[in-house]
Amino acid sequence: MFVRSFALALSLAMAAGAADAATITQQDFSTPPPIAAAKAPGVWYTDRYAPSGFTSQSFMGDERLALTLSSSDGGTSRPSSYSSSFYNTQGRKYDIDGAGSVSVDFFVDSGFENVSGRTGGFWLTAVDAGDGIVDYPIFEFFDNQFQVWSGGGWNAVGTQSGFAFGEFVTMSINLDIGTDSLDFLINGESLFTAGASAATDFTNVILQGINTDAGLDRTLYFDNLLATTVAPVPVPAGLPLLAIGVGALGFAVRRRRR
Numbered sequence: 001m002f003v004r005s006f007a008l009a010l011s012l013a014m015a016a017g018a019a020d021a022a023t024i025t026q027q028d029f030s031t032p033p034p035i036a037a038a039k040a041p042g043v044w045y046t047d048r049y050a051p052s053g054f055t056s057q058s059f060m061g062d063e064r065l066a067l068t069l070s071s072s073d074g075g076t077s078r079p080s081s082y083s084s085s086f087y088n089t090q091g092r093k094y095d096i097d098g099a100g101s102v103s104v105d106f107f108v109d110s111g112f113e114n115v116s117g118r119t120g121g122f123w124l125t126a127v128d129a130g131d132g133i134v135d136y137p138i139f140e141f142f143d144n145q146f147q148v149w150s151g152g153g154w155n156a157v158g159t160q161s162g163f164a165f166g167e168f169v170t171m172s173i174n175l176d177i178g179t180d181s182l183d184f185l186i187n188g189e190s191l192f193t194a195g196a197s198a199a200t201d202f203t204n205v206i207l208q209g210i211n212t213d214a215g216l217d218r219t220l221y222f223d224n225l226l227a228t229t230v231a232p233v234p235v236p237a238g239l240p241l242l243a244i245g246v247g248a249l250g251f252a253v254r255r256r257r258r
Helices: 002-017 239-257
Strands: 023-027 044-048 053-059 062-069 089-108 120-127 133-135 138-142 145-150 153-158 167-176 181-186 189-195 201-210 218-229
Touching (some): 044 201, 053 218, 089 120, 145 181, 145 189, 153 189, 167 201, 167 218, 201 218
Antiparallel strands (some): 023 218, 044 089, 053 062, 062 218, 089 167, 089 201, 089 218, 120 133, 120 138, 120 201, 145 153, 167 181, 181 189
16 A cells, blocks of 8 residues: 555656656857758758858857848749749758757847748648648737737737837747647747647748749848757646645554554
């Protein structure tokens, strides 16, 4: 009896302590990120079409990731096999298997004001328990507000409190397995919640810029990428004490029976 009670107490206490998420990757882009043409561990590899530049650059007093788009990579200038507008989306992907929360700082350039059409942002690939892709959650800024892609369509979600052009914001997408939902936040303020389509984690993060058929010259700035593991469903705060109590009770009962 004591052994079983103690084992139960121990397992419950361990479950309570396992609710913290662990860091998968944290990148401040103080040095140029490793890049590659094809998928490989620990590198930023091409998604759709490689941007003209993807490297660290001093900007606003710190080293940031500068994703550069070039007019020479517009639809009419690319090789014919890449002339489709599909390849106007130009960026790089980094594997983060097991992630449940991803955030990155994004500079909302004053040049984006009153510009119609997409500029860029960050994407995730969400998968289910069988590693099948169920969604591509996307956070971007265009048409003077933040936009979210989820469940096959765009959703205009406005801006956070105190919004201003010419500043960095922290974009976050969090997966809640318990409620099967995705939360999209700016600077910690939730702007949109969507269903997660039974996603269990994110397998990669993609930083993208949007070129055009005619081509354009633009630099997007990112910083402070953070991806953490899926956090288990939180355990009630008093459960570890209850577990200890169960173990102690089992011990007391055993003593009385002797």
